[in-house]
Amino acid sequence: MKSDVRTLAALVAAGTNNAETADQTSLAENLTSSGRIEDGSVYRLELTPDDTVWANGEGYTEIDANWNKIGEISDVLLDKNGQMIAVLVGIGGFLGVGDRDVILPLENVRFAKGDDNTYNYVTNLTKEELEKLPEVDSGIWD
CATH class of the missing domain: 2.30.30.240 (PRC-barrel domain)
Structure with a gap:
């Protein structure tokens, strides 16, 4: 799970908006505000x-x-x-x-x-x- 969070965080930090690479559902499940x-x-x-x-x-x-x-x-x-x-x-x-x-x-x-x-x-x-x-x-x- 940590690697998923790091991958998603890296994608978000890179400014990607590609839905295939930065799945919003995965993001919501692995991060919190x-x-x-x-x-x-x-x-x-x-x-x-x-x-x-x-x-x-x-x-x-x-x-x-x-x-x-x-x-x-x-x-x-x-x-x-x-x-x-x-x-x-x-x-x-x-x-x-x-x-x-x-x-x-x-x-x-x-x-x-x-x-x-x-x-x-x-x-x-x-x-x-x-x-x-x-x-x-x-x-x-x-």
């Missing part, structure tokens, strides 16, 4: 030895009832080459009051598709590790 990631939730899970999804770097197909919701995704962070490298997450607080923005690198998160067709994240960081993450001023990029 950052708007569907932003405003998603972030959950924390306790990893178990039999969790092959995390170990294989795959995404989860549903939200597990045992996961603890820890916050909301406020932004998707890209490096200067346009590669997604992290998510900005508001954690703590209640109903958006008293929360703080932290950066979760991609190696500490996996996608988790929600019932409402949004993308969420799940992290393997412990509560203590999350509390130690430095706060980031979300206006730093303005």
Whole structure:
């Protein structure tokens, strides 16, 4: 699938509009918009030895009832080459009051598709590790 995404991305970047080479259906199935990631939730899970999804770097197909919701995704962070490298997450607080923005690198998160067709994240960081993450001023990029 990664090679399909790279091929489609290369075709899109090259400006092709040939329907035979850049099939829109394949594009929609293999890519998502950052708007569907932003405003998603972030959950924390306790990893178990039999969790092959995390170990294989795959995404989860549903939200597990045992996961603890820890916050909301406020932004998707890209490096200067346009590669997604992290998510900005508001954690703590209640109903958006008293929360703080932290950066979760991609190696500490996996996608988790929600019932409402949004993308969420799940992290393997412990509560203590999350509390130690430095706060980031979300206006730093303005």
